[in-house]
């Protein structure tokens with residue numbers, strides 16, 4: 490990977506990757522990833538376990554070197570200009586390690602002291618502000634071993650917020666939390682976003698994306714299978730039709746000519762859908778370009794002499810859509 494002269498990020502992007510790839514031996518963990526994370530978004534990086542989320546995050550933070558491709562964080566090429574970027578990025582990767590017999594406040598003091606980029610004179614004020622931001626002021630002097638998992642995770646977020654940040658990168662921030670802890674952390678993510686911070690959050694939980702994110706990218710076996718705003722992804726999820734007809738062969742032909750993927754679901758029933766966006770392509774944009782409206786599908790069937798007994802827009806849920814995209818048992822709970 491060599492630093493190219495041209496910027497891959499538009500100024501509106503907090504993160505932009507082009508062809509970002511990581512192989513371990515002959516296993517491709519991240520495969521030519523083109524990710525565009527708009528500033529001020531809460532961006533869900535969604536994929537089953539092992540799909541490459543953590544490896545991507547580690548490349549973005551300079552913790553592991555890419556095998557190929559390029560990445561920019563806050564407009565700077567990484568890992569080359571990491572030193573300029575990191576002060577503006579807060580990260581929560583791989584469950585934060587705290588000293589259990591020190592208080593939350595003392596743990597933050599240790600972390601801040603260990604960071605050569607921080608300003609000692611403002612330390613106490615910054616620690617106080619970070620604890621307040623995550624709602625832990627009341628527990629500041631409590632030893633961490635007495636914290637709930639949710640409180641520990643919020644302390645991890647406080648550590649990421651010890652300096653003002655433009656971008657927060659959170660790897661599975663609710664993993665292992667009980668429902669209350671999960672609610673606390675999700676509410677905190679939303680409130681951070683309300684302050685204008687870009688939040689990039691990886692998760693294998695669709696509900697997490699549904700509840701906190703404005704945008705999402707879906708990863709499957711290291712490849713991006715969709716990205717866009719949640720509204721776009723939801724819109725895409727509605728784009729399915731079911732046709733009941735005795736003329737299934739003719740109907741299949743018409744539907745496929747219109748660019749739909751169509752298959753016979755029963756002897757007189759065809760299920761069809763607009764195709765999933767190509768990897769790296771904004772789902773809704775791909776959908777809008779050249780997509781035939783539902784009513785035009787009916788017209789085309791009738792014009793081709795297909796006898797239509799029934800026609801419904803079957804409307805998959807976002808959940809079904811994401812299961813389709815990831816192609817495997819997908820954890821939608823939480």
Ligand SMILES: Nc1ncnc2c1ncn2[C@@H]1O[C@H](COP(=O)(O)OP(=O)(O)OP(=O)(O)O)[C@@H](O)[C@H]1O
Nearest residue numbers: 513517518536537538539540541542543544545693
């Ligand atoms: N250091 C490594 N050496 C070899 N293979 C690795 C290494 N790190 C990750 N992998 C492999 O790369 C693939 C992607 O792993 P990664 O941890 O990025 O996925 P993930 O989506 O974050 O999943 P999880 O949520 O389970 O961590 C997996 O097949 C994993 O086994």
